[in-house]
Amino acid sequence: MPYLAPWRSPLARNLYQHRNQPQARYLQLATTDLEGKPSNRTIVFRGFVDHLPNSSNLLKFISDRRAAKISHIQHQPWVEACWYFPKTREQFRISGKMLLVEAEHPNWSPMRQTTWQELSDQSRTQFSWSDPGQPLAQAPEHNQPPPSQAHPNFTLLLLDPWLVDRLELRHYPHHRSRYQKSGEQPQPSLWHHHYLNP
């Protein structure tokens, strides 16, 4: 039975209240580049992973391994995601370490393959496009059949949260609280919840 962290329930309520807005599953992921500068981009939330041994509450994302964020994460695995829900006026800031699952990952290759198979053909094709972020080289190839095996550039990103900062702007004064993990094992007692000044 996976253990759900105490911030999962308010986050699930926000997702439910935005269920008609696909963009509510878009959030912003900050990384630090190799020079120590921050970098920030929109990324699509692909669901929680709760069934791994000794890991639950992981947020799943996907990326092309040629994207700049991959080299940032290899250098500094700590990231912060910022997730704002406009209807409820709530913000979740989720920080922790990002795990990369590439083709040869010892444990999580099956999950990578399953996630690949759930993608649309259009999404799969993008992993065969020219090197992202480089000067426009040529028209990407459209008609190439997407392989049933995950493309070598297809990378899973798993965010293992360590600290969650929740801000509720619909209250005045605003409500703010922090959920902090104090150990590595996914046990209920290891998440602590405090109220903060907004």
Next chain:
Amino acid sequence: MPYLAPWRSPLARNLYQHRNQPQARYLQLATTDLEGKPSNRTIVFRGFVDHLPNSSNLLKFISDRRAAKISHIQHQPWVEACWYFPKTREQFRISGKMLLVEAEHPNWSPMRQTTWQELSDQSRTQFSWSDPGQPLAQAPEHNQPPPSQAHPNFTLLLLDPWLVDRLELRHYPHHRSRYQKSGEQPQPSLWHHHYLNP
């Protein structure tokens, strides 16, 4: 006559197309903390500053000077803002140096005072609340009359863009382009525009 950078016109079109959505003026600001970890939060765009000598195209924000982002910026002034527009499916990533305008700034005190006067009473009162991000200490004081002089905690943030990455997801394949400044002076020739692989 201020010089408008070439990315201003597409950004203005996006703002116009979202003119009925107040949250379209919310964007995510990434900073690097003192340990080199990224930090990310939603912040409200307060307009462009185009009338300063030798500076135009600055994005204006406000903050409490006790917020963590202020110490991050003092340590590493480079930031990246990520601005996603859901209706048009366009993203702007804007990176550059952030300038802090506190109470005693030699040049920009008048602009700080003007910005303060444009705030709602509710917004002004927040600068008298207890230390943000600290454990909840006491109920914030509500009824204190907001002073007509800017509160000492009231800080202007001016983002001086150096690199703008624009992604248009409504096209398939996606369109991506980069605007890069190559010098300090605000002259038209100093912004270069390139198309990138998405």
